[in-house]
Amino acid sequence: xxxxxxxxxxxxxxxxxxxxxxxxxxxxxxxxxxxxxxxxxxxxxxxxxxxxxxxxxxxxxxxxxxxxxxxxxxxxxxxxxxxxxxxxxxxxxxxxxxxxxxxxxxxxxxxxxxxxxxxxxxxxxxxxxxxxxxxxxxxxxxxxxxxxxxxxxxxxxxxxxxxxxxxxxxxxxxxxxxxxxxxxxxxxxxxxxxxxxxxxxxxxxxxxxxxxxxxxxxxxxxxxxxxxxxxxxxxxxxxxxxxxxxxx
Amino acid sequence: xxxxxxxxxxxxxxxxxxxxxxxxxxxxxxxxxxxxxxxxxxxxxxxxxxxxxxxxxxxxxxxxxxxxxxxxxxxxxxxxxxxxxxxxxxxxxxxxxxxxxxxxxxxxxxxxxxxxxxxxxxxxxxxxxxxxxxxxxxxxxxxxxxxxxxxxxxxxxxxxxxxxxxxxxxxxxxxxxxxxxxxxxxxxxxxxxxxxxxxxxxxxxxxxxxxxxxxxxxxxxxxxxxxxxxxxxxxxxxxxxxxxxx
Ligand code: HEM
Ligand code: FES
Numbered sequence: 228x229x230x231x232x233x234x235x236x237x238x239x240x241x242x243x244x245x246x247x248x249x250x251x252x253x254x255x256x257x258x259x260x261x262x263x264x265x266x267x268x269x270x271x272x273x274x275x276x277x278x279x280x281x282x283x284x285x286x287x288x289x290x291x292x293x294x295x296x297x298x299x300x301x302x303x304x305x306x307x308x309x310x311x312x313x314x315x316x317x318x319x320x321x322x323x324x325x326x327x328x329x330x331x332x333x334x335x336x337x338x339x340x341x342x343x344x345x346x347x348x349x350x351x352x353x354x355x356x357x358x359x360x361x362x363x364x365x366x367x368x369x370x371x372x373x374x375x376x377x378x379x380x381x382x383x384x385x386x387x388x389x390x391x392x393x394x395x396x397x398x399x400x401x402x403x404x405x406x407x408x409x410x411x412x413x414x415x416x417x418x419x420x421x422x423x424x425x426x427x428x429x430x431x432x433x434x435x436x437x438x439x440x441x442x443x444x445x446x447x448x449x450x451x452x453x454x455x456x457x458x459x460x461x462x463x464x465x466x467x468x469x470x471x472x473x474x475x
Numbered sequence: 476x477x478x479x480x481x482x483x484x485x486x487x488x489x490x491x492x493x494x495x496x497x498x499x500x501x502x503x504x505x506x507x508x509x510x511x512x513x514x515x516x517x518x519x520x521x522x523x524x525x526x527x528x529x530x531x532x533x534x535x536x537x538x539x540x541x542x543x544x545x546x547x548x549x550x551x552x553x554x555x556x557x558x559x560x561x562x563x564x565x566x567x568x569x570x571x572x573x574x575x576x577x578x579x580x581x582x583x584x585x586x587x588x589x590x591x592x593x594x595x596x597x598x599x600x601x602x603x604x605x606x607x608x609x610x611x612x613x614x615x616x617x618x619x620x621x622x623x624x625x626x627x628x629x630x631x632x633x634x635x636x637x638x639x640x641x642x643x644x645x646x647x648x649x650x651x652x653x654x655x656x657x658x659x660x661x662x663x664x665x666x667x668x669x670x671x672x673x674x675x676x677x678x679x680x681x682x683x684x685x686x687x688x689x690x691x692x693x694x695x696x697x698x699x700x701x702x703x704x705x706x707x708x709x710x711x712x713x714x715x716x717x718x719x720x721x
Contacts, residue, residue, distance in 0.1 A: 233593075246593050299596035325594035332589045397598075397606040398580075399587030400503070430502050439587035440503030440580045442609065443677040445600025457601060461684025464504060468682070471499045 228254050228320040232267065234279055235327045237336050240343075244336065246325070256316040260303060261286060261293060263315055264326075280339040286311040288452065291387030294394070295340055296327040301391035301450040309389065309452040329394035333401065333437040344390050346436040347404060353432035354425035355408040357417045370416050380414035383407045385453040395450035398439030403447035405429050406463035407455050413462055423470035430467055503583070504681075506576040511678035513573040518675060518700070520566055521667075525707040528645075531720055535642040542641035574617075581610060601694070605673040612666040619663035626656070649715035657712045668705040672698055 229252045237244025251267045258266070261283050268278035284292035293310040297303035303313045318324065326340065334342040372380075384407070392403035409426055412418030418425075441460060448457050499505050527545075530538040548558040598606060625631040626648055627641075635644040649657050675697035679685060685693060714720045 235593075296592060296594075299592055299594040327592055327594065330588055330590050330592055332587050398584035400584070402503075427499065430504055431498060434503050434583075437587055438503075439584035440507060442580075442584075442605060443673070443680050444598065444602050444605045446598060446606070448601070449599045456687055457680070457690065458684075458687050461680055461686070461690070463684070464507075464681050465684035467502075467504045468508065471505065474499070 228256065228315065228318065228322075230254060230263070230318065230321070231323045233323065233325045234340070235336075236279070236339055237328075238277075238338065240335060240337055244339075246327075254315055256314070256318075258315045259286065259311060260295070260297070260313040260315065261311050280337075280341045282341050283311060288312040289387060291389035294329050294342065294344075294389055294391070296329060296394055298325050301329070301394040302389075302452050306449075307452055307454050309387075312452075329390050331390075331393045331399040331438070333399070334390060334393065342390075344388075346438070347388055347390060347401070349436060350401065350405055350429050350432050351408065354421065354428035355405075355412070357412060357415075357421060359417065372415060376414040380411050383411035383414070383455060383459050386411075386451075386455055387453060389452065391450045391452060392447035392455075393438065395446040396439070396441075397444060397446060398442055400441045400447070401433050401436070401438035402441040402460050402463065403451065403455060403457075405433050406459040409466055410459035410462040413466055422466065423473060426463065426466045426470045427474065430463075501579070503580065506580050507681045509572050509576040510580070511681040513569040513576070514674050514678050515682075516565065516569040517573065518671065518678075520562070520569075521671075521704060522700070525704050528711050529707065531642065531645055531711050532714070535640075538642040538645070539639060543639060570620075577610075577613065601690075602673050602677065604669060605677070608666070608669040609673060612670045615663055615666040616670060619659070619666075622659070645711065646715055646721055649712040651716055651718070654716060657716045660712050661709060664705045664708050667708075668701045671701040671704060675700055 229250065232249045232251060233246045234249060235244055236247045249267055249271075251263065251270065254263050254266060261281070264279060264281060271278045282292045282294050284290045286293070288309040288311060291309075293302075295302070295310045297310065297313070302308060302310045303317070305313055305317060328334075328336050328340045329342045329344075331342075333346040334344055337343050386404060386407035388404065390401075390404065393399055393401050396402075409429065412425065413422060443457065443460070445457055448455060500509070527541060530541045545559050546556050597603075622632070626633050627644055630636050630638075630644060633644050633648055635647045637643070647653075649660075676690070676693040679693045679697075680690065711720075
């Protein structure tokens with residue numbers, strides 16, 4: 228199939244960017260979206276032009292590296308799917324496709340479609356961990372966890388940290404990402420000792436990084452490739468309220 | 476735009492390792508809590524106000540007695556208009572807190588996306604009308620409340636100046652020849668309806684953080700309350716305009 232692409236090109240962090248049009252031809256419907264961009268890049272390299280920079284790593288939907296806003300939707304039109312798992316059979320010959328980077332002040336563009344997601348690492352470093360003594364791994368059944376809690380923790384832990392929630396949020400908020408980690412650890416016995424300092428620290432870092440607040444529109448969940456629900460934000464709100472009251 | 480790859484210092488801490496109080500209240504979740512609590516206080520007021528208005532259908536005497544009762548409640552144990560002033564002060568505080576927190580959060584949200592998307596898709600989240608209606612809806616509500624106070628509280632723009640005659644003022648406010656006023660009231664009610672449809676369940680989400688099942692129930696309850704409030708308010712001007720109350 229033949230497609231017209233409009234892609235955000237920006238030569239560097241400080242440079243001014245703009246949408247640039249490209250035509251790609253001979254794209255198989257079995258190609259993934261990223262493979263389609265690979266075809267474009269080979270074409271650009273052959274022409275001596277600068278290829279389009281985009282993030283990718285596993286290309287199997289588990290690492291969280293890929294990150295494109297395709298026709299205004301983070302990770303494209305298919306629900307519960309990362310960009311690398313999106314396939315060209317979703318498109319028809321002659322389609323025009325807009326491709327933009329995640330847009331958030333806290334995620335500055337490094338080049339073209341690649342953004343700097345260090346802010347997420349800082350949020351995790353501000354409390355999204357447990358402190359555990361090192362040594363041999365404990366027996367798997369040494370600390371029992373109720374099935375219900377294990378399932379909820381596991382669902383929250385499915386977050387791959389891609390940042391689609393921020394890209395989709397009308398407020399550029401990082402709440403779903405932060406809440407997934409808070410909810411994950413809040414359901415585990417190992418997460419209890421640092422539960423309150425965790426939530427206060429992470430929220431402070433989230434705000435300091437320049438992410439917006441949550442208005443509960445739910446765009447984050449709708450865009451999340453791992454279908455993390457708004458209930459994790461409910462848990463975050465509850466933990467924050469309790470931690471803030473206790474620290475007062 | 477700068478690319479700061481250096482890790483920033485973690486959570487701001489006061490002496491003693493404890494984060495200061497105001498950053499918590501001014502954090503994105505603290506401000507949401509302020510917005511949620513003040514919003515729910517206003518919801519309580521608005522339901523009571525809506526129910527009170529329905530006295531219009533019982534005639535001039537009942538309506539005026541109700542308005543009078545609000546002023547003389549508890550007399551002579553407590554001074555004249557005590558209840559009214561407690562409600563007014565509470566309401567002013569709630570409105571102030573609500574507007575303050577919403578302005579701070581809105582400015583942060585706008586700053587959080589300095590470059591807009593070139594391509595837009597319709598919203599598909601759980602509360603898909605919220606982003607499109609909450610903020611301009613709030614502006615309409617502010618204009619409406621201002622007019623409403625000048626019309627029925629201070630009577631500046633109302634032909635009936637006698638304070639005890641609430642009934643007469645309502646009939647005059649929505650007289651058929653003042654139809655633009657009625658149309659404006661109804662439009663403002665639509666904005667209020669959308670505001671409450673999202674606001675009520677959003678406030679519950681912020682304060683209580685319900686699970687998935689309860690969230691769906693609260694969303695349904697929010698819709699129900701919004702429909703009742705809008706309908707309850709709308710029947711009064713409509714009844715006056717169409718001559719059912721005069
Ligand atoms: C007076 C002018 C008003 C302004 C400027 C205003 C502004 C706002 C804004 C900007 C929001 C947040 C929107 C969002 O989450 O995207 C909001 C939420 C809300 N509003 Fe208002 N509003 C006003 C009046 C009212 C009234 C009259 C009521 C109740 C009868 C109300 C109840 C609520 C509630 C319950 C929320 C939800 C709080 C939350 O999301 O946690 N508001 N308001
Ligand atoms: S490249 Fe790893 S999730 Fe898409």
